[in-house]
Amino acid sequence: MKEIISAVIMRAEFVVLAYFVLVNGWYLVLLVSAFLEMRRHMAHISGESRWRLLSSALSPTISMLAPAYNEEATVEVSVRALLALHYPGLEVIVINDGSKDSTIDLLVDKFALVPVRTAYDQRIKTKGVKSVFRSTTYAGLIVVDKENGGKADALNVGLNFANGSLVCAMDADTLIEADGLQRMVRPFLHSNNVLAAGGTIRIVNGSTVGAGRITRTGVPSNLIAGFQIVEYLRAFLFGRLGWNRLGGNLIISGAFGLFDRKAVLDAGGYLHDTVGEDMELVLRLKRRSYDAGGKGVIAFVPDPVAWTEAPESSRVLGRQRDRWQRGLADVLWRHHGMFLNPKYGVTGMLVFPYYVLVELLAPVIEALGLVGLIVGLFFGMLDARFALLFYLSAYGLGTALTAMTLVLEDISFHRYETLQDRLRLFLFALGENTGYRQMTVYWRLRGLWKFLRGRKDWGAMERKGFAKAPPG
Amino acid sequence: MINEAILRVVMSVEVSVLAVAVLVFLTHGLWLFLSARRRERLLKVGRESLVRVLSESATQSDRNALMRLPRNVKATVFLEISKHLTGTAKGILKEAAETSGLVAGAFKWCESISWRRRLKGVRVLAQLEKADPLVRKLLHDRNAAVRAQAAEWAAANPVPGVIDDLLALLTLPDAVSEFAVQDSLLRMGPIIVEPLAQYLETNDGRHAEIGLVLAEPLAEPRFFPAARRAIEKGGRGERKAAARLLSAIGGAEAAALLVTKLADPDDEVRAEAARGLGRMRHWPAATHLSGMLADDSWNVRQEAAFALRTIGAPGILLLRRAARAGNRGADIAQMVLDIPILRTVS
Numbered sequence: 001m002k003e004i005i006s007a008v009i010m011r012a013e014f015v016v017l018a019y020f021v022l023v024n025g026w027y028l029v030l031l032v033s034a035f036l037e038m039r040r041h042m043a044h045i046s047g048e049s050r051w052r053l054l055s056s057a058l059s060p061t062i063s064m065l066a067p068a069y070n071e072e073a074t075v076e077v078s079v080r081a082l083l084a085l086h087y088p089g090l091e092v093i094v095i096n097d098g099s100k101d102s103t104i105d106l107l108v109d110k111f112a113l114v115p116v117r118t119a120y121d122q123r124i125k126t127k128g129v130k131s132v133f134r135s136t137t138y139a140g141l142i143v144v145d146k147e148n149g150g151k152a153d154a155l156n157v158g159l160n161f162a163n164g165s166l167v168c169a170m171d172a173d174t175l176i177e178a179d180g181l182q183r184m185v186r187p188f189l190h191s192n193n194v195l196a197a198g199g200t201i202r203i204v205n206g207s208t209v210g211a212g213r214i215t216r217t218g219v220p221s222n223l224i225a226g227f228q229i230v231e232y233l234r235a236f237l238f239g240r241l242g243w244n245r246l247g248g249n250l251i252i253s254g255a256f257g258l259f260d261r262k263a264v265l266d267a268g269g270y271l272h273d274t275v276g277e278d279m280e281l282v283l284r285l286k287r288r289s290y291d292a293g294g295k296g297v298i299a300f301v302p303d304p305v306a307w308t309e310a311p312e313s314s315r316v317l318g319r320q321r322d323r324w325q326r327g328l329a330d331v332l333w334r335h336h337g338m339f340l341n342p343k344y345g346v347t348g349m350l351v352f353p354y355y356v357l358v359e360l361l362a363p364v365i366e367a368l369g370l371v372g373l374i375v376g377l378f379f380g381m382l383d384a385r386f387a388l389l390f391y392l393s394a395y396g397l398g399t400a401l402t403a404m405t406l407v408l409e410d411i412s413f414h415r416y417e418t419l420q421d422r423l424r425l426f427l428f429a430l431g432e433n434t435g436y437r438q439m440t441v442y443w444r445l446r447g448l449w450k451f452l453r454g455r456k457d458w459g460a461m462e463r464k465g466f467a468k469a470p471p472g
Numbered sequence: 473m474i475n476e477a478i479l480r481v482v483m484s485v486e487v488s489v490l491a492v493a494v495l496v497f498l499t500h501g502l503w504l505f506l507s508a509r510r511r512e513r514l515l516k517v518g519r520e521s522l523v524r525v526l527s528e529s530a531t532q533s534d535r536n537a538l539m540r541l542p543r544n545v546k547a548t549v550f551l552e553i554s555k556h557l558t559g560t561a562k563g564i565l566k567e568a569a570e571t572s573g574l575v576a577g578a579f580k581w582c583e584s585i586s587w588r589r590r591l592k593g594v595r596v597l598a599q600l601e602k603a604d605p606l607v608r609k610l611l612h613d614r615n616a617a618v619r620a621q622a623a624e625w626a627a628a629n630p631v632p633g634v635i636d637d638l639l640a641l642l643t644l645p646d647a648v649s650e651f652a653v654q655d656s657l658l659r660m661g662p663i664i665v666e667p668l669a670q671y672l673e674t675n676d677g678r679h680a681e682i683g684l685v686l687a688e689p690l691a692e693p694r695f696f697p698a699a700r701r702a703i704e705k706g707g708r709g710e711r712k713a714a715a716r717l718l719s720a721i722g723g724a725e726a727a728a729l730l731v732t733k734l735a736d737p738d739d740e741v742r743a744e745a746a747r748g749l750g751r752m753r754h755w756p757a758a759t760h761l762s763g764m765l766a767d768d769s770w771n772v773r774q775e776a777a778f779a780l781r782t783i784g785a786p787g788i789l790l791l792r793r794a795a796r797a798g799n800r801g802a803d804i805a806q807m808v809l810d811i812p813i814l815r816t817v818s
Contacts, residue, residue, distance in 0.1 A: 047595045
């Protein structure tokens with residue numbers, strides 16, 4: 001009996017090992033693609049002058065949609081930063097999604113808001129709008145106070161009120177760099193087929209913020225936030241950038257994405273009954289484009305940057321990752337008809353299968369591998385050399401790829417300048433695969449389990465607020 | 473249990489990849505540190521020399537220092553100041569760029585087989601506003617980014633051949649960034665009126681629509697015949713663009729055409745006509761606009777309401793009446809009356 005179990009565990013471990021080798025091999029392809037794409041991108045932006053966009057009568061108009069739910073700690077700074085973005089004729093729509101704290105009172109007070117009649121075109125059905133405010137000091141600011149309906153519902157209300165040809169969906173606590181929109185709008189200027197574009201999200205923890213702007217970039221000492229910095233760099237600078245060249249992206253971060261308003265309205269806006277509403281919308285836009293015989297592009301632009309606060313406690317981070325995994329599973333299930341469907345071109349044949357086999361199933365396979373390894377070692381069915389081989393295949397190359405992502409960051413945007421920050425980042429990259437990664441595997445598995453049980457709640461996100469720059 | 477050879481191979485591959493990554497990270501960091509210091513030093517020398525050249529107090533050693541700078545650093549030094557200069561100072565800068573070898577270097581870049589270099593070259597020449605047939609050739613480059621940059625260069629060189637080239641690019645879908653071409657044509661100013669009017673006479677459909685959009689900021693009466701033809705006989709896009717153009721040109725004839733378009737079967741055209749009448753502050757159309765407050769389309773109702781408020785006293789009077797009437801237009805009329813700061817009608 002023991003021999004049979006031993007053989008099964010051994011074979012299963014080899015399957016898991018082969019899976020890791022394949023996945024890491026594909027990551028290598030993505031990394032090369034990301035380097036090539038970054039090289040092309042840097043050539044495009046180096047020395048470009050964006051003043052034409054700022055002063056042109058032809059610049060596309062943008063409406064910023066900022067949903068806010070219990071954001072009293074950060075909303076003032078965030079809205080001021082939005083109003084100070086360098087983009088001509090910007091419209092800022094803040095949607096208070098039934099906050100239970102003083103978000104709306106704070107906005108009314110700080111931005112001299114006055115109520116105006118609630119009349120609007122409900123092109124997308126949403127929860128009720130309680131009141132609409134306009135600012136007597138900022139002509140481009142509209143604040144909509146509505147019943148709580150979740151982020152997707154709030155964004156749909158924003159879409160109903162928006163006038164811009166493009167809409168930028170974001171989180172109210174996100175800080176967008178002053179020239180972020182000028183950079184993000186590029187793909188829309190260069191092609192008529194662009195449906196949506198996403199920018200880079202970076203972690204604000206460890207950096208200092210003054211007047212809604214990052215005044216000093218830094219790496220936090222908190223381990224969980226530090227690991228997330230490395231994780232985000234890898235996800236954006238090598239994951240999404242690499243996919244730009246290999247068939248396009250399926251994800252645009254809900255914290256900072258620019259969409260063709262007409263395309264989103266035609267698609268019916270954001271779905272309410274999913275926690276992965278941002279990915280779902282992108283996938284639906286892409287699918288509709290294929291169905292219509294078009295070549296809709298989902299672009300990732302690495303240089304526009306939005307900063308967001310990362311959870312510093314494992315409890316909150318766990319809830320976030322669990323939700324992300326549920327969202328991913330839900331969206332992939334809703335659009336399972338695209339899986340290996342030649343009608344959907346490279347998206348159906350390559351990108352979608354990648355998301356299923358790697359992003360969705362990786363935690364299951366990784367967990368099976370780890371459990372099998374522990375059981376095998378405990379009962380003497382596997383030896384230490386196999387464990388070492390497993391570890392190196394699963395995590396060694398991953399660490400090397402992360403280190404290369406840091407090089408990519410260095411040769412491109414080089415945001416972390418001090419030696420101390422660079423070394424810290426490097427240490428986080430080395431340490432991320434031991435402990436932290438296994439925790440994320442657990443959270444993601446929990447998310448999958450909840451998805452299978454039909455849970456669709458968001459979980460609470462606790463915010464500390466931004467670290468302020470010292471006065472003067 | 474596991475083959476020793478496999479273990480050794482995998483371990484050595486993994487360890488060497490990791491070692492390479494670590495090595496690259498550390499050496500790249502060191503290189504970055506050293507090269508940044510060197511570049512800063514060169515930039516400082518370059519900037520100081522260029523400032524003396526611009527203030528006409530330069531010595532031969534300043535000119536030599538500029539000549540000796542690496543081409544990339546030289547380009548940075550000249551271009552970072554170029555956008556802030558006009559007139560005589562710009563002339564001196566251009567001359568210094570010639571004598572320092574930057575212009576010759578940019579021409580070499582423009583002839584390179586690498587699109588990155590061609591892009592860099594045309595960027596330098598565009599910002600120095602250097603006219604040359606070589607750059608004009610790049611309007612037809614095989615790389616879209618180079619073509620877009622050449623279009624940017626063209627804005628400062630509004631000669632007939634270049635204008636024709638840009639107008640021809642408008643008819644080639646995806647040939648180049650529409651924004652770059654249209655923006656450059658607009659920046660050329662009134663010189664494009666005649667060629668654009670001819671373009672509008674010979675094109676229809678999407679091409680005509682782009683031309684009409686381009687004509688709007690110029691608002692020349694010379695475009696009136698094309699606008700009238702488009703609004704009467706064109707497709708939806710053309711009618712919309714023509715309505716905007718007519719409101720920019722103004723005049724009784726344009727207003728009369730826009731009033732007729734308040735009955736267009738397409739709601740976007742009706743909305744554009746309403747907006748246009750507001751933009752012209754054409755108060756005789758106020759009663760027509762008031763009627764549009766009950767239109768089936770929200771967009772039309774909204775534009776009509778904004779137009780009435782823009783028109784002023786007669787429009788506001790009609791808005792107040794509509795707000796009290798309690799029909800479909802009441803909500804939007806009240807909303808527009810409530811708005812504390814009037815939206816700019818553009």
